[in-house]
Every structure is written in C-alpha cells, then in structure tokens.
Amino acid sequence: MYIYDEYDQRIVEDRAKQFRDQVRRYLAGEFSEAEFLPLRLQNGLYIQRYAPMLRIAVPYGVLSSERLRKLAHIARHYDKGFAHITTRQNIHFNWPNLEDVPDILEELASVQMHAIQTSGNCIRNTTTDQFAGVAADELIDPRPWCEIVRQWSTFHPEFAFLPRKFKIAINGAEEDRAVIGIHDIGLNAVRNEAGELGFQVLVGGGLGRTPMVGAEIRSFLPWPHLLTYLEAILRVYNRYGRRDNKFKARIKILVKALTPEVFAEKVEAEWQNLKDGSATLTEAELQRVSKYFVSPELESFAGDDAGYLDKRSSDNGFNNWATRNVQAHRAPGYAAVTLSLKQTSIAPGDISAEQLDAAAELADQYSLGEIRSTHYQNLVLPYVRQQDLYELWQKCRELGFATPNIGLLTDIICCPGGDFCSLANAKSIPIAESIQAQFDDLDYLYDIGDMELNISGCMNACGHHHVGHIGILGVDKKGEEFYQVSLGGKSGRDAAIGKILGPSFAAIQMPTVVQKLIDVYVENRTPEERFIDTYERIGMAPFKERVYAADN
Amino acid sequence: MQQIIKGNQVVPDTWEMLAKDASLEQLTNSGDIIVPLAMWLEHAHALKARDGRLGVWLDADEEAESIADDLEHFAVIALNFPVFSDGRSYSNARLLRDRYQYQGELRSIGDVLRDQLFFMHRCGFDAYALREDHDPHAALASLNDFSEVYQAATDQPLPLFRRR
Numbered sequence A: 001m002y003i004y005d006e007y008d009q010r011i012v013e014d015r016a017k018q019f020r021d022q023v024r025r026y027l028a029g030e031f032s033e034a035e036f037l038p039l040r041l042q043n044g045l046y047i048q049r050y051a052p053m054l055r056i057a058v059p060y061g062v063l064s065s066e067r068l069r070k071l072a073h074i075a076r077h078y079d080k081g082f083a084h085i086t087t088r089q090n091i092h093f094n095w096p097n098l099e100d101v102p103d104i105l106e107e108l109a110s111v112q113m114h115a116i117q118t119s120g121n122c123i124r125n126t127t128t129d130q131f132a133g134v135a136a137d138e139l140i141d142p143r144p145w146c147e148i149v150r151q152w153s154t155f156h157p158e159f160a161f162l163p164r165k166f167k168i169a170i171n172g173a174e175e176d177r178a179v180i181g182i183h184d185i186g187l188n189a190v191r192n193e194a195g196e197l198g199f200q201v202l203v204g205g206g207l208g209r210t211p212m213v214g215a216e217i218r219s220f221l222p223w224p225h226l227l228t229y230l231e232a233i234l235r236v237y238n239r240y241g242r243r244d245n246k247f248k249a250r251i252k253i254l255v256k257a258l259t260p261e262v263f264a265e266k267v268e269a270e271w272q273n274l275k276d277g278s279a280t281l282t283e284a285e286l287q288r289v290s291k292y293f294v295s296p297e298l299e300s301f302a303g304d305d306a307g308y309l310d311k312r313s314s315d316n317g318f319n320n321w322a323t324r325n326v327q328a329h330r331a332p333g334y335a336a337v338t339l340s341l342k343q344t345s346i347a348p349g350d351i352s353a354e355q356l357d358a359a360a361e362l363a364d365q366y367s368l369g370e371i372r373s374t375h376y377q378n379l380v381l382p383y384v385r386q387q388d389l390y391e392l393w394q395k396c397r398e399l400g401f402a403t404p405n406i407g408l409l410t411d412i413i414c415c416p417g418g419d420f421c422s423l424a425n426a427k428s429i430p431i432a433e434s435i436q437a438q439f440d441d442l443d444y445l446y447d448i449g450d451m452e453l454n455i456s457g458c459m460n461a462c463g464h465h466h467v468g469h470i471g472i473l474g475v476d477k478k479g480e481e482f483y484q485v486s487l488g489g490k491s492g493r494d495a496a497i498g499k500i501l502g503p504s505f506a507a508i509q510m511p512t513v514v515q516k517l518i519d520v521y522v523e524n525r526t527p528e529e530r531f532i533d534t535y536e537r538i539g540m541a542p543f544k545e546r547v548y549a550a551d552n
Numbered sequence B: 001m002q003q004i005i006k007g008n009q010v011v012p013d014t015w016e017m018l019a020k021d022a023s024l025e026q027l028t029n030s031g032d033i034i035v036p037l038a039m040w041l042e043h044a045h046a047l048k049a050r051d052g053r054l055g056v057w058l059d060a061d062e063e064a065e066s067i068a069d070d071l072e073h074f075a076v077i078a079l080n081f082p083v084f085s086d087g088r089s090y091s092n093a094r095l096l097r098d099r100y101q102y103q104g105e106l107r108s109i110g111d112v113l114r115d116q117l118f119f120m121h122r123c124g125f126d127a128y129a130l131r132e133d134h135d136p137h138a139a140l141a142s143l144n145d146f147s148e149v150y151q152a153a154t155d156q157p158l159p160l161f162r163r164r
C-alpha cells in the first residue's frame, strides 16, 4: 500500500484546512450556494434528498485495517452507523452534518485518506482491478500507475474545472476487471515487440445518457510519456469539450463529434509540445512508487492446501462459498477472498460500523492487514492462506459476509437510487431486494450460474446498468417510478452496451420479469452457456416474447 | 477605481477594460486600455499607433493561438472567466506562458473568486480582478492555500517527483 511521505501528508492536511475555512465562510454567509457548490463537490460533499452525502476516496480500492477502523469510527460518530461501498470503489456516508465535515476530513487525513475530487467536474478517483497484485493473469501491477496518476491529477491546476467529470481506469491483467472501456480514459498495460512496457489508450467510453465503449487513440504509449500524454488529452478536452449542455459535455461526445482519428490527431499535436518535458516519468519515480506495492512476504507452499481441499469435498456449504467467493491467487497455497455485501434485505454495498471493524479484524488476522473495495460493491481480502479459509468462512458467516453469491444473479450492482440520491428517477435498492428475494434458492442460483445484473436509479448510470447482462434503469413516467430493462450488456475486455428490451415495467413486476428472462435462458441454454452466451446466440426476440406475452 | 490583486498585493487598477462591442472611435490617444480580441485583430495598426499602453482580453472561447505572434505589443493580457466553473482560461494561460513565453501581466477577469486563485496562480496568472462583491484583501490568503503541489505547472517547472 502506498504510504504518504511528508509531502503527501501536507497536501491532504492543507486541503482539510482549506475546506474548514470554506465551510466557515459558507456558514457565515460569505458564499452563495452556487459558489459553494463546486467547492463542496470537489470535496465529495453532496446535498442529497434527506441529508448531505459525503463521498470518500478509496484510491483504486486499496484499504487497510487501520483505514477500515477509522471509517467505522466515522460511521458511528458522524453517521447513523453505516457506510456504503460505491460502484467506483469509493465510500459514501449518507448522514453527516455539514458542520462536521471538516472534522471528518481531518480524521481521514490522519489515516492518509481524503475526499479530494470525489465529485465535481474534475479528474476523479482512478480505478482498477480489485485483484491487482495478486491476480494470476496479471501482466503488470496497475497500482503504482494508479498512484502516479492520482498524484498527477490531485489539484491539477489546469483541470479543476473541466466541462464534466472525468474518470480514468487502468488495467494490468489479461482479463479486464477494471472495465476500462467505459471510462473517459482507459489505460491498458501492454508490451511492445521489444518487451518494453507501455499503455494502449482508449478514450471516450462512458455510460450515462449516451453509453459508449471507448475508442483506441494510441495502441502503444511508452510508459515514461504517460503523464504528458494524459495532459495533452485533458488539455484538448478542457479547451474543446462542450460546455453549453451538461448532457453533451463528457469527452465521449467530443471524441464522437470529431471522430476518434481527428481527436487523436489533436492530442498528438498537443502532445508534441509537452512530450519529453519535465512531467516525463522517470525510472526513479516508478521505482519509488512501485516499492510500496511489492508483494508482502508470503509463506511458501508447494501447492493447494490438502486440508482445504478436504473440507471442500466434505462440507457442501463451504464448497459453495469457496467456489464463488474465493479467487485464485498467484502464490501457491494462497487465495483472495471476496466478502459479499450482497445479503438479501440489505442494500447492496451497505456495511455497518460493526462490520467495518470486524472486516478490519479479519484483514489483520488473515490478510496481512490489507483489504480492497470493488466496483461490484464488495470487499476483498487479498492475501489469505488456503489453510485459513475454513475458519475464515465460519467467521464470515457470523458477520454476514459469507453469502456465497459472487458473480451470481444476486450479486447485484446497485446505485443508491431514490432512497438517497436526489437525481434519481426511481428507487433502485428495493428492486435489488425484491429480485434477491425471488432468487433465494441457492441451488437454483448456482444452476443459473454467472450473471451480472445491474441497477441504476436514473440515466447517470452509477449502477452500470448498460453493461449488465441484465440491466435495469429507473425511469420516470408521468411522475411514477418505472423500470426499463436491457439485455446483452457486458463488462470486461469485450465490453458492450445492452439493448433495451421494450416498454418499461412497474416495480412490482420486476421479480417476475427477471424470472421470465431466466426461464427463457434455462430452457434454451446448452450445457456450457452462460446467460449472456445464450442471449447472444438466440437474440432478443425469445426473451421479449416471453416477457410481453399476454398474461400467462 | 477597482482594486486588483497584482503579485501579492492589492493595488488600484489603472487600466480601462473595453467591452466586446466597444468601437475604435471611442478611444482616446492616451490612457491604458485593454481591448477585446476582435478589436485587436481588426485594428492592430491603429491600436499600435496610440500613445497609451495596450492590453488585450480573450474570452473563454477565444484561443491563445490567435495572439501568439503579437505578444510583444501587450503589457497586459486578460483572460475572462464568464463563470468561475468554466476552466478554459486556465489552458489559455498556460499556453501563453509556457508555449509562447509571454512575460507581461496575465490577469484573470470576470467571475474571479478567491477559491480559484491558487489554481490561477499555478497556471501563470499574476494579477486577479476579483468579482466586485469580493474583497481582494481577504482573498490574498487563498494564494497560499497549499504549501506543496504534485504537478509541474507554470509556477513550478518541476513536478514533485523530480524534487522529492
């Protein structure tokens, strides 16, 4: 994990101080609400339906037991005892008082955390693979690069007021768990023929009103040029991105209007002026940052732990959990474990203060103190010995972390929606709950197999509904909450945007609608097909027919 | 007379800003004026012939490139922020300073508020005409909001990673 030195520490402390003064001036009436808005947003502070909401940055999802305990403390002391993991690996508190936020920021700074640029029209938290550094299919560890980008983007003076928010994701593995194709910039680590490291650069991906997968503007950018090239992209966007219409202000609209080729030329021209400048990365800096991410000393095991394998064959419940929630590790005898925050009847991604403390305990005991947040709104323990898995599972069961549903239909990605978010058209959490309740039979769930079901409460698509195999979007129909369903979305390397099934449904219909979609899949699938495969083979029509058939 | 921040001080502003629709006929021969870009592009010759000093101002949608060859004629270049959340003038500022080596006064005008001064300074501004309802004396403090920065920019040619 990256550890702040005095410089990093000073910057977050200065920020906390600055915001304390801004809040003071706001409360003293020196600001209009409109002037305060971008200042508080750049500190992650929203004024929501019922209360302010504070979004805390979890840079590329890396947490520690110490940080979790601090978050637990904040949840208890400044909130109603809960925190929420977002679809961008960050943390929300839904009930802080504005007056308390400076104190919260100060508390966060004490564990090297902050809320910098978690909202507003600026460069947001850079995200990556939740299995970074432990995944077996990794080409490079993306975390040092994320940290380098984090530092470059933090208070970048030229790009604090972009046309719209800006998200960067970095992938370093074979599989793309960071979903770089749906980000404003997606960076994919690649090696050229000489074996040198660089990045494939995608630009203009994003969900929202005009969902798009990013276009490649450079197939190989040698790594020393990463920051100067990013600077060139951002400058072109800052100057030429649309500012007259909020819905057309994302970089994807500019890229589309110019065409990716012309956009790439503009970036290239700008870059020629910046290239080889002082922002060119050095081997020394890469080393400095990388040393914080060197894999910790792990015990050496010859292979899989025999006791673990035994338990898997003798205990069915454990085996289920191990099948879904335990991921392969590059070190023999180790595993990465996902703590599911997708228990039925609890909002996806919600975690109580007690659970935060307990997760910190688990991290200390089983995972060298490290823990990750994922864009699927779960937590991951990255360094667990296989021999500890059985014990860990039993503890997870007591703590509500053991729902063995990772990657299954009930592992729903879901935004806060109308229960909290003031932009929502409709509630999303109750829809997730009703679907989870409909599919509460574990054997059945396993039989359905790999499935991504994503729910957003409005077009902003925080719940990534476009890239769900089944996507659900809250829409407003004459003041009533309805839900539009799309099929065929995909995240990962072959990311695709789902297609709309047809007219929308009332909330109460949703579990049945999903049930019918699953029925069609189960009836038509070949033994090795996942839902998405069957859909791609047989197309939309059979699903549509079933769902809209006159009452049956 | 409006007060502006210049360097680290509040000083009276001695320049006259001309609106976009100002016409050449209104101008006197002496006096320091800041003219809109369009006027400069159209009447450069006449403007250069005046006795008073000359500045030009660019709106957020106007490009630094359009005056890149003329910089020697300006004692002041002002960049407008139509609303503080429109960040285009930050890029224009950096281009004028870093790419075209403009050395004269670079002034922010328009919706200029204290909480943006730090960023403006980093992008090469050295003068700030705060929005009239804002107190420039109080705003001075915000020029020092941060004691350290990560990126190279106009005020600091080396990124932190080359200094730490």
Ligand code: SF4
Residues within 6 Å of the ligand: A415, A416, A417, A418, A421, A422, A423, A424, A425, A456, A457, A458, A459, A460, A461, A462, A463
């Ligand atoms: S998708 Fe819409 S409703 Fe859901 S959190 Fe985002 S803005 Fe709010």
